[in-house]
Amino acid sequence: MSKLRILVPVKRVIDYAVKPRVNKAQTAVEKNNVKHSMNPFDELSIEEAVRLREAKKPVEDILAFSAGPAKCQDTLRTAMAMGCDRALHVVEEKQELEPLGVAKLLQKVVEDEKRNLVILGKQSIDDDANQTGQMLAGLLNWPQATQASKVEIDESDNVTVTREVDGGVETLRAKLPMIITTDLRLNEPRYASLPNIMKAKKKPLEKKSLKDYGLDVENRLKTVKVQEPPPRQGGGKVEDVDGMIAKLKELGAL
Amino acid sequence: MPPLNRCLPALRRIRLANATFERSIARQTPRLPALPAYALLPQRRWQHAATASASQETSNEDEAGQPTPSKQIKYTSDSYPDLKRDSRFKQLDEADVKHFKEILGSSGSLIDGVTQDAQDDLEGYNADWMRKYRGQARLVLKPTTKEQVSGIMKYCNEKMIAVNPQGGNTGLVGGSVPVFDEVVINLGKMNKIRSFDEVSGVLVADAGVILEEADSYLAERGYIFPLDLGAKGTCQLGGNVATNAGGLRFLRYGSLHGNVLGVEAVLPDGRIFNDLFTLPKNNTGFDLKQLFIGAEGTIGIITGISVHCPQRSPAVNVAYFGLDSYEKTQQAFREAKKKLGEILSAFEMMDGAAQKLYAKANGAKLPLEGEYPFYCLVETSGSNGEHDEAKLNDFLEHVMGEEIVADGVVAQDETQVQSLWACREGISESSQHFGGVYKYDLSIPLPELYDLVPATRQRMEDEGLLDAEDDAKPVMDVVGYGHMGDQNLHLNVVMRRYDKKVEAALEPWVYEWVRERQGSISAEHGLGLAKRNYVGYSRDEEMIKLMRQIKQLYDPNGIMNPYKYVSGG
Incomplete structure (x- = not known):
């Protein structure tokens, strides 16, 4: 079985438990002074990579990757506290990268770092694009299994992935190298333990810029307008059964 | 916008409920299916409130609408045979109900069990949520203004009608439900x-x-x-x-x-x-x-x-530790005060048994891999995230380095903050999940705070009442947890069913134990009905006399929440 050299890209997004607000200019979601955390699907990717190692698969190393402002390093430290060995941060303060830009960047990283397995979250909870993994597979011309709920790797490099589809599960098999994107039922991510948080501080975190990869990642999409969904209409109350029947008749339900 | 701290517990509940639901289906343990389906949902009570947040009286009506448990709760008057209805109080009649209807007009509402049968509707106001107390009120009034309350009270005082004021009915000492036929005055409709x-x-x-x-x-x-x-x-x-x-x-x-x-x-x-x-x-x-x-x-x-109301702190961090002994827990608390200073906002202690109980009742996984005899939850909140983090890191490095804590985790996101808090907040619900619970809420000086838990366990074992596995024994476990920072211990005796023998073994033994250490027999739960006879363990005779004089001064007819508080013997 070949040694596994895993790449886990992670994204820093607005915390799952925070209700996002649209900014006054209706151009984007308000991000200042809002709690950010790791994209929950990416936590699943890390957990799965770490579990492969714990299951005594020949994992050579697990590299966490993120692109974006300096704050992404907190996210990478969390990734290392959860069990990644080292981290790579492509610092980009101004521009928000689109899935294609990220996929191109990841392609370079995969080649540079000689990765043979990339585990990505199926989507980030801020853009919900669900594209990066697929685009990366296309660029690399590797097999892909999206929305994985179970991953198994055997002695002859066969990767069997169970994925949830409408009304059941689908099982795919392919040989390494491979792209996997994770879905919620894949595993339950661990907490970052104190000793591991301490250790993570000493793990290597390499910083690079887009220039280092000589990439053109110009954005191709333009956000026209961002709007909040219409507020939910509150329910009404009726005094008694007669009131309810009258109301239902009024609404044409009876 | 401010971070939502813990004001989105709904998410956590959904997660917990989901986990429990899935697990209960996945592995049918012999005990769980015997319980009615609603018992599998953790924190069901809060859930009602969360889903019915549109107005608060729905949450009350929800209580009434809950599936009636197979076993009825005993009437308080049956479980406390020494309590006799005060014959000075008037029995309600039709004229009284009519008068109350006039006071409440169309805005307020009332549940009338005097002139008609409203047993089911009244149940939620008569029974407490621990299923320990059950009154026999036949009338619930829900005023909407203070003038209505005033009119009701004036009439009750003249006619000698006893009343029982009621809020959310979440009390733990039987103070929020009537004992006999006191009129329940529920404030749920005054919600602006x-x-x-x-x-x-x-x-x-x-x-x-x-x-x-x-x-x-x-x-x-x-x-x-x-x-x-x-x-x-x-x-x-x-x-x-x-x-x-x-x-x-x-x-x-x-x-x-x-x-x-x-x-x-x-x-x-x-x-x-x-x-x-x-x-x-x-x-x-x-x-x-x-x-x-x-x-x-x-x-x-x-x-x-x-x-x-204080300013809300935008930066909240939560850490959860496993510790090897109670001494280490005290040390950790001291270090937290030293290193975290003004940003320390909670220091909670849970023993290993309490955490196991939580995990068992909720089908949840505990945050730490290993098992420890003690766990702590530390919360910091401050105005500057980076500053707080630096302080917290310093504290964490210190307690890990000095081996004060054995293991721990730090919440990395809001969801984890909520799951960690659930480990602490969920204990109370979990402790009555298996049938019932005797709860003691005590102030005890810190060095001896935890001693009571092993002492109680020993006593239950000596009396042959406790067994973790044997269903024939009424007591399943004795757990301790609480607000360490406030020197406040919650002692919970987890019951398979309520048993007078257990109560006799616990009371007044627990109170005597606390008195010897100059503690308080009720730190934050109050006296209600449960502790009315034990005030003397924490207050001397002169103090109790003065309290009764105040009661006499404000309520000469004694119609307000009778049989409880300082009225005991």
Whole structure:
């Protein structure tokens, strides 16, 4: 079985438990002074990579990757506290990268770092694009299994992935190298333990810029307008059964 | 916008409920299926409030609408045969109901079990949520204004009708439900926030506002309610003040005696006690409102309050530790105070048994891999995330380096913050999941705080009442947890079913144990019915005499929440 050299890209997004607000200019979601955390699907990717190692698969190393402002390093430290060995941060303060830009960047990283397995979250909870993994597979011309709920790797490099589809599960098999994107039922991510948080501080975190990869990642999409969904209409109350029947008749339900 | 701290517990509940639901289906353990389906849902009580947040009286009606458990709760009058209905109190008749209807008019509402059968509708107001107390009230009044409350009280005082004021009915000592046929006056319909000053942070609200709703309202404005407790989704501000609730933010923000600036209440004779002051300082004579804080509805009904609310801290961090001994827990607390200083906002202690119980009742996984005899939850909140993090890191490095804590985790996101808090807040619900619980809420000096738990376990074993596996024994486990920062221990004796033998072995033994250590037999839960006979363990005769004089002065006819509080023998 070949040694596994895993790449886990992670994204820093607005915390799952925070209700996002649209900014006054209706151009984007308000991000200042809002709690950010790791994209929950990416936590699943890390957990799965770490579990492969714990299951005594020949994992050579697990590299966490993120692109974006300096704050992404907190996210990478969390990734290392959860069990990644080292981290790579492509610092980009101004521009928000689109899935294609990220996929191109990841392609370079995969080649540079000689990765043979990339585990990505199926989507980030801020853009919900669900594209990066697929685009990366296309660029690399590797097999892909999206929305994985179970991953198994055997002695002859066969990767069997169970994925949830409408009304059941689908099982795919392919040989390494491979792209996997994770879905919620894949595993339950661990907490970052104190000793591991301490250790993570000493793990290597390499910083690079887009220039280092000589990439053109110009954005191709333009956000026209961002709007909040219409507020939910509150329910009404009726005094008694007669009131309810009258109301239902009024609404044409009876 | 301010981070939502813990004001989105709904998510956590959904997660927990999902996990429990899935697990209960996945592995059918022999015990779980025997329980009615609703028992599998953790924190079902809060869930009702969360889903029915549109108005608070729905949450009350939800209680009434809950599936009737297979086993009826015993009437309080049957489980306390020494209690006799005071014959001075009038039995309700049709004329009384008619009069109350007139007072309430169309705005208020009433559940009438006097002239018709309303047993099912009344049940939620008669039974407490621990399923330990059950009154026989036949009339529930839900006024909407203080004038209505005043009219009701005036009439009751003249006619000698006993009343039982009620908020969210989440009390733990049987103070919120009637004993016999007292009229329940439920404040649930007085649920408006009257005003909020964004500069001073003073909130004026009706007594029936649900704590969680008040806190969410404040969160939107960057403030926080100085009180937080497990039942926040159901309990009401008036009840919180009337019982002087303590809770999880006590360490940081102190007692309601300090935070409540004003009280509006209706006295037993219908007079309105109007002290809804909104400024922090007022040294003009006796501070009478303090008497209502913690009076448990025995000298008047609180209808409105003004509270001083602190600024909400935008940066909240939560860490959860496993420790090898109680000594280490104390050390960790000392270090937390030293290293975290002003940002320390909670220090909670749970013993290993309490955490196992939580995991078992909820089908949840504990945050740490290994098992430890003690666990702590530390919360910091401050105004500057980076500054707090630096302090917290310094603290964590120190306690790990010195081997004060054996293992620990730090929440990396809001969801984890909530799951870690669930490990602490969920214990109370879990402890009655298996049939019932005897709860003791005690103030004990820190060095001896935990000694009571092993002592109680020993006593239960010696009496042959405890066995973790054997269903023939009434006691399943003895767990201890609490607000370490406030020297407040919650001792829970987890029952398979209520048993008088257990009660006899515990009381007054626990109280004697606490008295020997100059503690308090009720730190934050109050006296209610459960502890009315044990006040003497924490207060001397002279003090009790003075308390009774105050009761006599305000409520000469004794119609307010009778049989409870300081009325005991």
